[in-house]
Amino acid sequence: MATxxxxxxxxxxxxxxxxxPTTADEVxxxxxxxxxxxxxxxxxxxxxxLPAGAVxxxxxxxxxVDAGLVEGGFAWTHYWGGKHVAxxxxxxxxxGAGVGMDNIAFLSWFQFGGGKELYDRLxxxxxxxxxxxxxQPVGPEALGWFPKPIKSxxxxxxxxxxxxxxxxGAAYADIGVPAVxxxxxxxxxxxxxxxxxxxxWCCPKPDSVFGFQKVLKHYYLQGLHQxxxxxxxxxxxxxxxxxxxxxxxxxxxxxxxxxxxxxxxRIYENGKALKDLTENYGVILEDTPADYFTEYSxxxxxxxxxxxxxxxxxxxxxxxxxxxAEIAVPFWAGAQTSNAGLGRAFADxxx
Numbered sequence: 001m002a003t004x005x006x007x008x009x010x011x012x013x014x015x016x017x018x019x020x021p022t023t024a025d026e027v028x029x030x031x032x033x034x035x036x037x038x039x040x041x042x043x044x045x046x047x048x049x050l051p052a053g054a055v056x057x058x059x060x061x062x063x064x065v066d067a068g069l070v071e072g073g074f075a076w077t078h079y080w081g082g083k084h085v086a087x088x089x090x091x092x093x094x095x096g097a098g099v100g101m102d103n104i105a106f107l108s109w110f111q112f113g114g115g116k117e118l119y120d121r122l123x124x125x126x127x128x129x130x131x132x133x134x135x136q137p138v139g140p141e142a143l144g145w146f147p148k149p150i151k152s153x154x155x156x157x158x159x160x161x162x163x164x165x166x167x168x169g170a171a172y173a174d175i176g177v178p179a180v181x182x183x184x185x186x187x188x189x190x191x192x193x194x195x196x197x198x199x200x201w202c203c204p205k206p207d208s209v210f211g212f213q214k215v216l217k218h219y220y221l222q223g224l225h226q227x228x229x230x231x232x233x234x235x236x237x238x239x240x241x242x243x244x245x246x247x248x249x250x251x252x253x254x255x256x257x258x259x260x261x262x263x264x265x266r267i268y269e270n271g272k273a274l275k276d277l278t279e280n281y282g283v284i285l286e287d288t289p290a291d292y293f294t295e296y297s298x299x300x301x302x303x304x305x306x307x308x309x310x311x312x313x314x315x316x317x318x319x320x321x322x323x324x325a326e327i328a329v330p331f332w333a334g335a336q337t338s339n340a341g342l343g344r345a346f347a348d349x350x351x
Contacts, residue, residue, distance in 0.1 A: 010044060012243065012306030016072035016233060017050040019058040019079070020184075025205060026231055027051075029136055029265060030074055033233075033258045038226035040250035049074075056181075065234045066128040073234040077122075077134075081166040082125040085307050086314040088167045089321065090119055090134075095171075095300035096227040099325035103139040105332050106228045107259060110134060113324035120315050125313045131256040136231040136262040142207065143223030143288050145216035145325065162187050162199035167307070168225045169212045169300040179284065184210055191215045200225070203266065204273035211283040222288040224296045 009321025020026055027049055034047030056064040061073035062080055089097060096102060101109065109115045123130040144210050151155045156177055163169040163179035172179040180196055190196045201207050277283040308315040
């Protein structure tokens with residue numbers, strides 16, 4: 001089948017420019033997604049992953065895909081919050097959208113609670129000629145790295161802190177944390193120069209790749225800013241329309257597989273990285289101060305309500321997440337509380 005497709009000149013190549021270098025874990029998983037697509041289509045559709053900056057700068061990827069300069073792009077949905085505020089609710093719904101959704105509950109909403117239908121509308125609301133595919137759920141992300149323990153939010157407010165852009169970082173600023181947005185590759189040099197004092201990026205594995213442990217030793221896993229973080233792929237609408245029904249279905253099936261595979265991959269990779277950080281680099285795991293949760297939750301709720309008041313589609317998406325959460329979160333939070341307690345008890349035996 002693949003040979004025939006190639007011989008007839010019908011093989012299609014979907015070039016995807018990432019916002020990350022090709023060594024990133026996200027790109028490892030993106031390439032695995034591409035392998036699945038090629039296998040499912042018998043080679044009639046293949047995916048080529050281009051590194052950050054190959055065609056355009058990271059901030060210009062969506063515009064490039066929209067214009068057809070490159071067939072596809074890969075980033076986190078909330079990167080496009082400047083184009084439409086509702087992108088934040090799909091990429092990084094601050095504090096679990098204020099309704100207690102974790103990364104697994106988000107997937108339940110996305111796949112069975114009406115989230116995907118709203119996600120498919122996002123691109124038209126944004127005004128871009130794009131078909132989106134959710135690929136990689138991440139989270140919960142760590143609160144971050146600090147030069148010394150923080151006992152309260154008053155300690156936190158003394159730190160110039162690298163935080164994500166958009167609504168998540170704005171919530172930090174709202175509670176008095178001097179939040180600075182910058183790319184992942186810029187964080188370590190900024191820490192070394194003293195431009196910032198503390199930082200977050202993601203989770204143990206990606207954080208360790210950037211080398212934050214070389215400068216900071218106090219690591220806090222529990223944070224609210226990005227309980228859910230989702231990376232996705234954007235395909236130019238005209239390119240997508242030119243695919244066969246089988247090729248479109250292959251993208252859908254491979255994307256659904258990627259949602260599960262990437263989450264599983266992350267749990268193990270982050271576990272290995274955390275073990276390495278604490279055993280070989282002197283990293284100390286700390287517990288997040290209690291007043292962080294109350295203060296950040298309040299700031300997140302304020303930001304979410306303000307966005308809902310200003311934008312109709314944001315309000316519709318948020319209402320869908322709330323309706324889902326009213327049904328699913330009481331069950332899921334209750335079940336996860338016992339699971340987390342069991343896990344914590346086992347972890348304590350390893351100290």
